Amino acid sequence: MMMRKTGDHEGPMGTIAISGSASGIGAATRAMLEADGHTVIGIDLRDAEVIADLCTDEGRRSAVADVAQRCGGALDGFVSGAGLGPPAPAASITEVNYFGSQNLLEGLRPALAAASGASVVQIGSNSTTITPNVPDALVEAILDEDRRAITAVLDDIGEPFDSAIAYGASKIAITRWCRRQAVTDEWVGQDIRLNVIAPGAVQTPLLERGDDDPVYGPLTTQLPVPTGRGTPDDIATWITFMLTPAARFACGSVVFVDGGSDALIRTDDWPSTFST
Ligand code: NAD
Numbered sequence: 178m179m180m181r182k183t184g185d186h187e188g189p190m191g192t193i194a195i196s197g198s199a200s201g202i203g204a205a206t207r208a209m210l211e212a213d214g215h216t217v218i219g220i221d222l223r224d225a226e227v228i229a230d231l232c233t234d235e236g237r238r239s240a241v242a243d244v245a246q247r248c249g250g251a252l253d254g255f256v257s258g259a260g261l262g263p264p265a266p267a268a269s270i271t272e273v274n275y276f277g278s279q280n281l282l283e284g285l286r287p288a289l290a291a292a293s294g295a296s297v298v299q300i301g302s303n304s305t306t307i308t309p310n311v312p313d314a315l316v317e318a319i320l321d322e323d324r325r326a327i328t329a330v331l332d333d334i335g336e337p338f339d340s341a342i343a344y345g346a347s348k349i350a351i352t353r354w355c356r357r358q359a360v361t362d363e364w365v366g367q368d369i370r371l372n373v374i375a376p377g378a379v380q381t382p383l384l385e386r387g388d389d390d391p392v393y394g395p396l397t398t399q400l401p402v403p404t405g406r407g408t409p410d411d412i413a414t415w416i417t418f419m420l421t422p423a424a425r426f427a428c429g430s431v432v433f434v435d436g437g438s439d440a441l442i443r444t445d446d447w448p449s450t451f452s453t
Pocket of ligand 1: 197199201261300378380
């Protein structure tokens with residue numbers, strides 16, 4: 178079933194799963210989709226249809242099974258948004274932001290393939306381009322699922338900045354994973370579009386925990402955002418659009434919606450030329 182354009186109530190509505198549906202951007206996305214008549218299967222630690230801790234293998238497995246059962250084996254869309262940011266412990270950030278997304282994307286893929294024209298939005302971050310000194314070795318270790326190497330790199334960095342580095346690295350890794358997968362037979366070949374929305378500073382509990390932290394507060398509050406900070410609705414609007422057939426030509430795209438921080442800080446770094 179093809180998900181109808183947001184605001185268009187004619188015809189069948191879709192069933193969309195959202196991880197991180199209880200708060201912030203996920204909750205705003207849920208509200209917009211429900212207002213348009215879609216059925217939402219929320220996944221979160223609380224206040225959701227599917228209660229699961231995406232920090233653990235067991236939680237991720239049970240979330241996949243529960244969603245597959247609730248959607249009857251065919252899922253029209255998935256928004257992968259559960260996340261943690263600094264000052265949460267670095268190891269939890271890596272587990273939720275990378276493995277909590279990757280395991281659900283992979284686990285729900287058969288249900289997405291069973292619905293025709295499914296669409297998936299991964300919530301990335303502009304931390305992928307504006308966090309300095311993220312070691313390539315950490316990104317590689319995450320993509321290789323090498324937890325021993327992940328721990329070794331993070332231990333080397335040490336507290337308190339391991340948390341910010343884990344955030345940037347986990348978001349680079351999941352974004353890269355999505356771009357690698359989006360163009361394959363398993364994804365676009367099954368008529369599933371996989372794209373990434375990369376928000377910047379959005380006023381949510383995740384960012385506010387950073388603002389309130391004695392170490393991170395001075396950094397997050399001073400981050401330049403040319404438009405001023407965004408709201409959860411500012412991002413939910415883009416996510417819900419990406420779920421519609423109107424966005425069908427987007428595949429493996431990473432769309433930065435960050436009030437200009439990336440354009441200001443990394444102005445000429447991309448697009449960049451390359452040689453063959
Ligand atoms: P939020 O804290 O309001 O929402 C995050 C949700 O994820 C919460 O409901 C939380 O309970 C859930 N979650 C966290 N750990 C979980 C776990 N172990 N198992 C299940 N659910 C868990 O934050 P938000 O800002 O709305 O974040 C949504 C997404 O947007 C995240 O992926 C975040 O990294 C990303 N993001 C946010 C910002 C920002 O400035 N707010 C910027 C860039 C990217």
